[in-house]
Amino acid sequence: MNIHEYQGKQLLKRYGVAVPHGYVAFTEDQAVEAAEKIQTDIKVVKAQIHAGGRGKAGGVKIARSNEEVRAYADELLGKVLVTHQTGPAGKEVKRLLIEEGSDIDKEYYLGIVLDRSSSRVTVIASSEGGMEIEQVAEETPDKIYRESVDPLVGLAPFQARRIAFSIGIPKKLVNKAVKFMLGLYQVFVEKDCSIAEINPLVVTKSGDVLALDAKLNFDDNGLYRNKDILDFRDLDEEDEKEIEASKYGLNYIALEGNIGCMVNGAGLAMATMDIIKSFHGEPANFLDVGGGASKEKVEAAFRLIMSDQHVKGILVNIFGGIMKCDVIAEGIVAATEKIGLTVPLVVRLEGTNVDLGKEILRRSGLNITPAQTMADAAEKIVSLVDQAAGGVAK
Numbered sequence: 001m002n003i004h005e006y007q008g009k010q011l012l013k014r015y016g017v018a019v020p021h022g023y024v025a026f027t028e029d030q031a032v033e034a035a036e037k038i039q040t041d042i043k044v045v046k047a048q049i050h051a052g053g054r055g056k057a058g059g060v061k062i063a064r065s066n067e068e069v070r071a072y073a074d075e076l077l078g079k080v081l082v083t084h085q086t087g088p089a090g091k092e093v094k095r096l097l098i099e100e101g102s103d104i105d106k107e108y109y110l111g112i113v114l115d116r117s118s119s120r121v122t123v124i125a126s127s128e129g130g131m132e133i134e135q136v137a138e139e140t141p142d143k144i145y146r147e148s149v150d151p152l153v154g155l156a157p158f159q160a161r162r163i164a165f166s167i168g169i170p171k172k173l174v175n176k177a178v179k180f181m182l183g184l185y186q187v188f189v190e191k192d193c194s195i196a197e198i199n200p201l202v203v204t205k206s207g208d209v210l211a212l213d214a215k216l217n218f219d220d221n222g223l224y225r226n227k228d229i230l231d232f233r234d235l236d237e238e239d240e241k242e243i244e245a246s247k248y249g250l251n252y253i254a255l256e257g258n259i260g261c262m263v264n265g266a267g268l269a270m271a272t273m274d275i276i277k278s279f280h281g282e283p284a285n286f287l288d289v290g291g292g293a294s295k296e297k298v299e300a301a302f303r304l305i306m307s308d309q310h311v312k313g314i315l316v317n318i319f320g321g322i323m324k325c326d327v328i329a330e331g332i333v334a335a336t337e338k339i340g341l342t343v344p345l346v347v348r349l350e351g352t353n354v355d356l357g358k359e360i361l362r363r364s365g366l367n368i369t370p371a372q373t374m375a376d377a378a379e380k381i382v383s384l385v386d387q388a389a390g391g392v393a394k
């Protein structure tokens with residue numbers, strides 16, 4: 001799960017990580033009210049969307065007066081911001097962070113991630129702050145410093161000091177930088193982050209070490225024990241179908257293609273997507289209904305697939321182990337009775353109660369194309385979708 005910059009900063013502050021003083025604003029009036037509470041002459045107006053690259057896209061404004069704060073708030077609220085991370089559709093700005101201006105001396109990069117090859121949390125730091133770390137890694141890899149963390153000991157103060165010296169934090173600010181890093185590491189571990197990235201971390205002319213930006217991502221599997229993080233969730237930023245799927249505990253990810261997939265098990269779901277592609281089709285989604293799905297869950301999954309305007313055909317591929325084929329069949333029938341079936345449907349069932357499942361589908365009178373193997377199923381759905389599109393061979 002992703003959160004906004006201002007929420008990340010609230011969290012960091014609780015852990016003793018220094019951040020600029022600021023307030024969230026949903027309206028122009030709130031933006032001015034916030035600006036009035038801030039002491040510095042310069043105030044920063046920052047668009048809050050779940051994507052980076054805002055600076056270059058005009059989503060970060062430096063205001064010299066409260067009138068300017070109002071003007072920038074007016075300009076940004078409701079604006080669709082297109083950054084290199086939002087995709088061409090962009091994201092509408094609905095919230096702003098009004099923050100005190102910082103007198104930046106130098107910008108640095110600091111990130112904490114899980115390095116899967118070493119199975120360890122790794123701190124990544126660089127003297128090249130403010131720019132994309134991927135770009136730094138490509139162009140000047142020697143300017144990236146890494147420190148691997150022992151899970152039992154945690155990030156040791158000597159490691160934090162080594163990082164600070166390696167990226168050139170001024171000597172008299174090293175202790176502040178160490179406190180900053182240890183706090184960030186603590187947030188990462190206690191709140192089950194998958195990424196904690198501060199870009200830029202800045203050293204100010206007055207001698208502070210501050211997080212000027214904060215990008216925190218959380219492992220969804222840890223959210224049950226981090227209710228405070230769940231409160232930060234902003235549904236406006238998420239795909240509607242994915243929100244609906246999460247209500248039913250379905251693992252659903254929207255994709256670009258036109259063949260809707262309903263599969264049980266993540267491995268089988270991925271194999272199904274691969275085989276569709278090998279027959280030159282494009283999956284519209286990844287959907288794993290899980291092991292012991294109920295009829296209601298299957299019904300919800302089917303409705304979800306049908307609600308996607310891009311879907312021109314559906315492939316159901318179920319291996320009934322814990323999941324029973326008759327339950328799947330009942331879910332499909334229940335969903336189509338309510339919303340109809342307007343696109344070709346290919347079903348491949350195998351495993352527990354397979355005959356009963358097939359019988360239910362047969363009796364339903366629905367126009368279903370049965371398939372024996374995965375390849376057979378993929379070939380059939382791809383050709384049916386092609387036929388429906390006017391027989392254009394891909």
Ligand code: GDP
Pocket residue numbers: 020044051052053054055056060100101102103104107130199200212213214
């Ligand atoms: P991003 O582009 O979405 O990553 O947004 P950032 O929060 O990183 O802001 C982009 C850039 O705006 C930073 O690298 C800074 O150079 C600049 N910036 C942000 N806040 C301030 C501030 O308080 N004072 C000054 N002078 N510059 C700022």
Ligand code: MN
Pocket residue numbers: 052053199200213
């Ligand atoms: Mn940034």
